[in-house]
Amino acid sequence: METKNADKMVKSFFAEYKQEIPDNGFTQRLMKKVPEQADHGWIVWIFAAIGISVSLYVGVNAGLIRQVVLLFDRIPLYYMLAGIFCFPIIGTMIYYAAQNKKYQII
Numbered sequence: 001m002e003t004k005n006a007d008k009m010v011k012s013f014f015a016e017y018k019q020e021i022p023d024n025g026f027t028q029r030l031m032k033k034v035p036e037q038a039d040h041g042w043i044v045w046i047f048a049a050i051g052i053s054v055s056l057y058v059g060v061n062a063g064l065i066r067q068v069v070l071l072f073d074r075i076p077l078y079y080m081l082a083g084i085f086c087f088p089i090i091g092t093m094i095y096y097a098a099q100n101k102k103y104q105i106i
Contacts, residue, residue, distance in 0.1 A: 059065045072080070
């Protein structure tokens with residue numbers, strides 16, 4: 001309760017003593033001098049492709065993929081379907097929790 005009152009007092013103080021500083025075109029001049037940044041997003045895709053390739057190579061050569069396939073072969077189908085159908089429910093709950101500002105995911 002005290003923090004809400006303190007927040008209101010601080011906001012009202014700053015609103016009351018707010019001072020406008022004239023810009024005189026400073027922002028436009030500054031933005032013209034700022035250099036354009038090159039898009040380096042392609043680097044992420046290159047490293048992602050390399051990482052996936054290395055992971056698949058190691059997984060195939062170590063026999064991990066074969067073990068995963070054998071593991072899924074032993075799980076009953078209705079268990080897998082129940083797990084797959086839970087993904088949208090869990091995803092929706094996480095989405096709504098992230099939209100609601102009372103909850104923090106991380």
